Amino acid sequence: MKLLMKGNEAIAEAALRAGCECFFGYPITPQTELLQYMAKKLLKSGGVFIQAESEVGAINMAYGASSCGKRVMTSSSGPGISLKQEGISYLAGAQLPCVIVNIMRGGPGLGNINAAQSDYLQATKGGGHGDYKVIVLAPSSVQEAVELTIKAFDLADKYRNPVMILGDGMLGQMMEVVEFDENYQPQKVEKPWAVTGERNREKRVTNSLYIVPEELEKHNFKLKEKYEKIKESEVMVEEYLTDDAKAIFVSFGMCARIVKSAVNKLRQAGEKVGLVRPITLWPFPENELKSYASKNEVEFFVDVEMNLGQMIEDVKLSVEGKKTVHFYGRTGGMVPTIQEIMDFYYSLKE
Amino acid sequence: MGFKRPECLTKESMHYCPGCGHGIIHRLIAEIIDEDYKESKIIGVAPVGCAVFIYDYFNFDFVAAAHGRATAAATGVKRSIPDALVFSYQGDGDIAAIGTSEVIHAATRGENFTAIFVNNGVYAMTGGQMAPTTIPGQVTVSSPYGRDPKKQGYHIKLCEMLVPLDGVAFVARTSIHNLKNIEFTKKAIKRAFEVQMNNEGFSIIEVLSNCPTNWGLSPCESMKRIENEVLKYYSLGIFKDKGRGI
Ligand code: SF4
Numbered sequence: 001m002k003l004l005m006k007g008n009e010a011i012a013e014a015a016l017r018a019g020c021e022c023f024f025g026y027p028i029t030p031q032t033e034l035l036q037y038m039a040k041k042l043l044k045s046g047g048v049f050i051q052a053e054s055e056v057g058a059i060n061m062a063y064g065a066s067s068c069g070k071r072v073m074t075s076s077s078g079p080g081i082s083l084k085q086e087g088i089s090y091l092a093g094a095q096l097p098c099v100i101v102n103i104m105r106g107g108p109g110l111g112n113i114n115a116a117q118s119d120y121l122q123a124t125k126g127g128g129h130g131d132y133k134v135i136v137l138a139p140s141s142v143q144e145a146v147e148l149t150i151k152a153f154d155l156a157d158k159y160r161n162p163v164m165i166l167g168d169g170m171l172g173q174m175m176e177v178v179e180f181d182e183n184y185q186p187q188k189v190e191k192p193w194a195v196t197g198e199r200n201r202e203k204r205v206t207n208s209l210y211i212v213p214e215e216l217e218k219h220n221f222k223l224k225e226k227y228e229k230i231k232e233s234e235v236m237v238e239e240y241l242t243d244d245a246k247a248i249f250v251s252f253g254m255c256a257r258i259v260k261s262a263v264n265k266l267r268q269a270g271e272k273v274g275l276v277r278p279i280t281l282w283p284f285p286e287n288e289l290k291s292y293a294s295k296n297e298v299e300f301f302v303d304v305e306m307n308l309g310q311m312i313e314d315v316k317l318s319v320e321g322k323k324t325v326h327f328y329g330r331t332g333g334m335v336p337t338i339q340e341i342m343d344f345y346y347s348l349k350e
Numbered sequence: 351m352g353f354k355r356p357e358c359l360t361k362e363s364m365h366y367c368p369g370c371g372h373g374i375i376h377r378l379i380a381e382i383i384d385e386d387y388k389e390s391k392i393i394g395v396a397p398v399g400c401a402v403f404i405y406d407y408f409n410f411d412f413v414a415a416a417h418g419r420a421t422a423a424a425t426g427v428k429r430s431i432p433d434a435l436v437f438s439y440q441g442d443g444d445i446a447a448i449g450t451s452e453v454i455h456a457a458t459r460g461e462n463f464t465a466i467f468v469n470n471g472v473y474a475m476t477g478g479q480m481a482p483t484t485i486p487g488q489v490t491v492s493s494p495y496g497r498d499p500k501k502q503g504y505h506i507k508l509c510e511m512l513v514p515l516d517g518v519a520f521v522a523r524t525s526i527h528n529l530k531n532i533e534f535t536k537k538a539i540k541r542a543f544e545v546q547m548n549n550e551g552f553s554i555i556e557v558l559s560n561c562p563t564n565w566g567l568s569p570c571e572s573m574k575r576i577e578n579e580v581l582k583y584y585s586l587g588i589f590k591d592k593g594r595g596i
Contacts, residue, residue, distance in 0.1 A: 022430065048429045052422070053455035060419035060452070064395070064426025067413040072426075090416050195411040195427070197391030197434035205405045207396075207414035 002179050007142045008172040011101060011165065012037035014149035015073050019186030020099070022048040022065040022072045024058040028080045029113040030169035031103035035075065055080040059087030059100075066096040067206040069194025071153055071186075075101035077169075078119050079110065081127070088162055089128030092223070093208025095193075097156035099149070100134075101165045103172035106333040114333025115169035117253060120310035123166050124282040131220050133227045135163040135234065136281040138253045142176035148279070150184070157189040159230055166281060168306065170254045170335070227283075236279035237288050241267060245274030247345065248292050250315050250325075251304040252278050255336065259304050262341035273345070281311070289318035300348065301325040304341060306334075356380035357388075362406045369569025371526045371559030372401055375468060378536045379437070380408065382543060391434035395424040399441035400475045400561075401468065418449030421456040421465060428463045435543060436463040442483040443473045446508045450482075453508070453554075460517025460551035464542045467508065467554060470561040471580065478564030482506040485583045490564070505583055509556050513590045519551035521590040525558035527576035531586070538588065550593050558584055 005013065012034045015023075023042055025035035035051065042049035048065065052058035058074050066072045076084060081102045091098050105111060107118040123136045135155055139145035145167060152163040195204045210216035238256075241263060242248060251259040256277040266273045276292065278285050292298050300323050303312040309327045316325050328344040330336045355361075359380045366372045383392060392410040396402060398417035405412030415423035420438035428436040438445075445453050445467050453465060472490055473479040479492040485505050487496045497505075509523050520542050524535040535557055542553035558580055560572035567575060588596055 022426065024426070048426075050425065050429070050459075053451055056419070057422045057425075057452055057455060060416060060422035061426035061429075063415070063419070064413055064423035064428075065430045066426070067423070068393075068427055068430035070430050086416055087419070094414070195393055195413055197393040197411050197431055197436075199389065199391065199410060203405075203409050203411050205412045205414060207405065207412075209402060209414060 008033035014146040018150040018153040024061040055083035059084040069191040073099045085128035092132035095160040117306040231283040237285035238277040240275040242274030246272040249275045286318035293319040293322040367563045395438040397440040397444040422452040457552045458515045465554040467556045470559045519592045520545040520553035522588045523556040527573040
């Protein structure tokens with residue numbers, strides 16, 4: 001069935017279809033419709049919906065419910081996600097699945113409520129304390145947001161790890177036609193670690209405390225092993241018109257959609273350009289970028305973001321200095337136009 | 351009948367300092383569970399503080415929460431498994447400073463679990479700093495001249511703050527400084543669990559406890575200090591029991 005839905009609501013609907021039983025949130029623009037949608041549905045269906053006293057409260061409720069083996073979601077925007085970081089670190093440390101949505105806005109501080117990609121580094125480089133990783137998925141359309149939300153729950157359970165959907169205010173607020181697979185049934189996942197209170201078995205504890213250094217090191221190595229496995233198996237990337245490209249744009253999320261239009265226009269004008277769009281921001285498609293960097297015909301890269309250069313660090317690391325990586329970005333809620341991107345490209349060729 | 355280890359306590363030896371009240375309070379909880387909830391689902395929510403290893407001492411499930419967040423985690427737990435007996439076990443720094451927001455809102459929402467709040471007036475695990483519950487005049491390593499309300503504010507009375515909230519079904523403050531009060535503590539925890547199992551709403555017991563180590567007193571002296579000094583600032587009793595019209 002095709003529906004016209006706002007990004008925030010489509011993510012919420014997808015979560016429910018993925019079997020999300022518990023939602024804990026706190027209002028913040030531009031993600032609030034997600035919370036409202038969950039309230040409307042979960043309060044009727046017998047699920048758990050709590051509008052928490054703060055983002056700190058919400059993420060820790062999620063920690064409790066996830067400990068009990070439930071499929072759990074929480075959502076917010078930049079400033080609220082900053083408050084959740086403590087809880088995200090605990091979720092990662094205790095190896096608890098949880099889907100966290102960040103509908104980004106302009107920062108730093110209170111910034112503004114407009115679309116921006118201000119939180120790439122926060123999402124992919126930890127954000128909270130300690131050695132841990134969160135799987136980060138960056139949809140560039142409402143339809144893709146639906147698909148990635150469903151996938152996020154499966155990934156979270158599969159790896160017992162928090163998964164973040166990183167969208168921006170534009171994605172959250174815009175309406176697009178979406179299609180849900182009516183035959184889809186959420187995976188039933190066994191959780192032999194879940195705290196259920198039952199007494200006729202060995203006790204279970206969800207915890208991230210390892211007071212003995214040898215034990216914490218062992219635990220962290222175990223996490224590292226898991227992260228390596230995720231890096232090997234879960235990278236998602238769109239490669240668009242890159243086969244014969246001489247210049248490769250790199251961009252993610254909604255911004256990549258604008259870049260894609262610029263690529264199309266540049267192609268019409270005879271320019272050999274392509275686009276690499278990381279769909280998983282962590283794990284980052286470093287091998288893909290590395291292989292383009294090694295191609296003789298590729299002359300340079302152009303990283304375009306709605307911030308002042310965050311993903312570019314990963315792009316440069318992947319390119320390993322083999323080619324120049326240029327940057328074009330708008331910030332503060334400003335969205336780059338197709339023309340701006342084209343002009344920037346032409347300026348590089350001068 | 352001999353003095354036996356309650357069945358729901360593990361054989362692990364506790365890491366608490368000799369004479370510390372945590373051991374007494376753990377035992378009371380264990381006795382109640384053995385007496386009334388042998389077959390029930392039970393989930394404890396552990397704090398950060400001296401009782402951070404509490405999950406090692408009981409043989410049922412635990413969720414170990416972040417500092418101050420036990421009442422939020424317990425909310426998620428109880429909402430997920432409503433037929434389990436759920437309790438958080440938290441010290442005064444945990445529940446009455448960093449976790450104030452979480453406990454007030456769990457309480458006012460009427461979350462149907464029990465918070466066991468151990469008040470010994472200091473941040474014990476980090477070495478005895480002033481807590482929100484430190485009484486006026488009390489010397490700690492971060493109130494070295496004695497807590498001066500003019501400079502450091504007054505001690506917090508969490509129970510009194512929670513009583514007016516409609517979601518709160520049971521509030522008691524008890525102490526463990528002598529046998530009579532230990533018995534009263536047991537009765538209060540027992541009643542709080544009962545209130546929870548009747549789905550009446552949020553329940554909390556504040557237990558005045560000792561910290562001989564950071565108070566610099568012998569275990570006996572520390573119990574006397576509760577009686578002679580702490581009780582001047584904290585009154586004992588059942589402040590609210592909705593089901594019984596109190
Ligand atoms: S430091 Fe104080 S509260 Fe902590 S275990 Fe020792 S006596 Fe008990």
